[in-house]
Amino acid sequence: MNGRVQRMSFQQFMELTTTLLPLLLVMAVDSTRTVAASSSNQQCGNSLQQTLKLTRFVQKESVLLIKTYKAAQGEMSELFCKVSVNDVPDPNISGLEPSERIASIYTHLQAFMAHFKRVYEQQTDLQLPSSPLLGELTAVSSRSRDLAALMNGFYQSLFPNLPMPEPAGGPTMLPPPQNVFQQKVYGCAVLRTYKEFLSNVARELRTLKGKVCRRRMETNTFLLRMT
């Protein structure tokens, strides 16, 4: 009698265990995944935050650079800096999807770096070697490289399976040889456009911060539920 009662209790226990075990497993995995998602989301946020910080920094630095540039060009600098030039990159970010827009930022940065190089070469002929403009141009160019590197890293972290697309228009188109005035106008247009571009980038990154990193977390959670 006692043995039978014991056997029944054991069976009930086993049934209960069989029912609860998958649930416990799901909870355990879910918690693990949640922690992983949270960590990944934090990493995304940090990466985005650092990119945004550098973007703001470069933007402010570009403002200073424009001041320095104008000061270095002599009279009429305010005037010719208002002239629009066709051979500079578009400050607007293209694409619909975040990946496309991030890739657009990246390719724009690459393009601006080529233009900075041209401006630097031109100003090297126009300025004294000790001119602060040359140093600031170098600095902005370097930071553009850094910003591009951060964008690439951010892109890779968000979309590891999507290679960074090549520029749509092929290699960057630089302007043909110019006279001094044209060089001055060109350089100022590049800097001014670059500043505008960085403003757009900062705005875009702020948008992405709430869109990409949260979605990534949601996507991860969804994938976990499916399993």
Add this chain to the structure above:
Amino acid sequence: MTKSVRVLQLLLLSCFTSAPPAAAESGNHLVTAPHPPVVEIGTDFTATCMIINTAEVTADDLYWKRAQATVPKEQYTKINTTALNVTIHVSGERNEWLFCFCKNVSDNVILNQGKFMHGVLLQKGYRPRKPENISCIALQEETIISPIITCSWDAAGRQTKDVATNFKLIVKVINSIIVNVSTEGNSASVPLNTFPHCMELEIWVEAKNKLGTIQSERLRRDSGYFVKTDPPANIQIISEKSFPTSLLINWNLPIISLYVGLMYEIRFCQNGSHDWAYVPLVDTARNIQSFRLQNFRPDTVYVTQVRCKDHREDYGYWSEWTSNATERTPEDQPKGKPDLWRIVSESDVGERRVQFVCKDPVFANGRIIRFDMKVQEQKDKVKNTSWESFPVNRSDHSSSSTLKDVLLADQSALKVSVTAVNSVGSSAAASLFIPETAHELAPVRELRGGVHGGQMRLQWKPPNTAAVTEYVVQWVSGDGMDWQRENRSTTHTVIKGDLRKFVCYTVSVYPIYSGWTGQEATVQVFLEQSAPEEGPAVRLHRQPGRNEAELEWTEIPQSSRRGFITNYTIFYKSGGELHSVTVPSNTTSFTLRSLTGNTKYDTWIRASTAAGSAEGSRHSFTTLKYAPGEIELVVVGASLGFLFVVVMTMVICISKKETIKKNFWPQIPNPGESTIGYWSPDYPLKAETPKENCLSGISVLDVDMCDGKMVFDEDKTSLPLKKDKYLSEEHSSGIGGSSCMSSPRQSVSDSDEGGDPVDTTASTVQYSSVVASNGYKGQTPSSQAAIFSRSESTQPLLDCEENPDMLVQEGSRHQRRPADNDPAHFNQLLEMEQQEVLEPLDFCPLEEDSELTRTDEQSADWLPTAPASSYMPQLGGYKQQ
């Protein structure tokens, strides 16, 4: 397991045997392996020695040597008959050889020893250790942060000369470039194009040598973590008159906030002090460029400094401090009371000279330009005295100002009130009461002073009598004086003044009873003692004696003592012998005793304090040969002795007068009393007359040889008179007193006048006895002295006596031989005298006598001297008689 090891060794062997073709080609029969470039110190190293191209020796014949020492066989492992392993522990840092040798088993081996040896060079080193404590910094360069990042680290572990460790500093900008630089030291700088603001850096160091490579921990930080900016620029400090307790500081940013957002730290202190006070960091907000410092003291110079760093916590390094920004706060009305005190000194009888001195209030809040003072005698309380102003002379660097001197009678009491005035206002009044001398309240008890920890400390017990409100501690040294106040509960304190070492301070403690000063208690203290600056100058108090000398010296001047004199040590030295005597400090003279007479002494004095001693100048003196009075004593003694002798002689002479008289002045019979005088028929009465002048009937003349002539003149004048009067006696005298010089002359002249000497002599013969006397011997020992004693006998002369020829012969004999007491001889002498009387030439005057001396050689021998020397004392003797 063992099998597998063995298999591995065989594999190695096969490799080795194929590896050293060079050895084989060179003809060596032994080959060692391996030949590692470096062996690690502290590990075991195994080498193998193989026999090739010969069967003459086996592995049993091999042995290993390391640094001239054979490796013990326990460390060998025989692989096979042609291979021998050895395992050694690598120690020491010097390179060394490990040789494989072959025993001399055959003549071939002996003759080809070079072919039967092979070695391994052991170049030793340490495996690199992981560099630690990496720190990097990027300094501000002009207006930006320098792109050069400089890092330093601690190289762990050791290196050897041959196996040096190289380091590679690697800086990686995350998601961007990576730059490295190599160095042998512990620091390096990595140049970047620009400083990577807003980027993460990963920095590490790789240590590498022949034994391996190892990396340090990676330092991953935001680039702002390494930034060190310049200090804030153009710091200014502003004093505003309406805010006497605050100062405003302004500065410029050292770098634009785009690159580094800064936070600041401000510190300040009073000028001259290095006790900095820091403004809390929470009060110095980010990117501020001014700050108001508050709660300062008015009219005080403050020094302020500022520094900055990245505003983020743990980011960046603090910059250096700015240079000093110095400013004085504005003046304010004095707070508190001035410190009023008095110096009392004795004046005339019944009066005191009281000098009032005053210090600025503790919170003067500005430059005190004057003190206002009111002096009020206690007897005239009703009288309203006016305030008197005393400008403060600021050129005087002393902390106190002398206000006024007051002559105060002992029976008078004063109340003095003083206020301090600066450019803004005046302070509250400080009051002090000077009581009557007789009514001064009790002093503190058991005042003691000492030095502890380089500070002068005082300790006392409060007076029993009345309630003390405070104490004044006053210290005086030379002409300097200062004081400080202590509260009523104080029983020990430290003097806070600027005391100097080696100076004697007279410290007094005055209890103050509600403003009334009590009696002082005084103690003398040195902050620190040392040896006296100079020693006392010693001198002699008076002329030194024969065995003692009294020294005296003056005390060392107070300014030169530099400590309390504990004792004096007197040194005195003669020759190489040095003596010393120690006397108490209150002694200023000392008598050295037991000195040696007629000796030169050097003496000097050493004055000692608790911390040392100093010797004074040397003084030399020479002790006397004779003690004072010693000579006098000798002289007096000698004189007394002489006197004694004289007296004794006189006493003896007096007591023995008769004996002496008898010996020296024998009784000569007076011829006048002789009965023979009456038998002269011509002058029976006249012969009596000379008795009045000459007791002995002999006229005595003091005749000097030189005065002979004068005597002759005198005699010549008186000659006619005397001829008549004394003819008979003179004639007699010529017989009996041949010693009288005048008598023979008279006799001669008498004979010259025509008298018949032969007849006269023959008719008036007198007896004379000649007595030889010792007394005469003593006077003229060489002369033939003779005493003629007149005989009273009237006996007729013998025949032989009447024969003058016989007398002449006898006289000639008598000249050659001194007279003796022989009666026969006596008779001969008598005859000789008679012969002399009879010969008129013998009694010639002195002139004639002198001529005779020159002509008659015989008479020159004795005639001139005999009468002069023999008769002179005799004349004296007659004078006394």
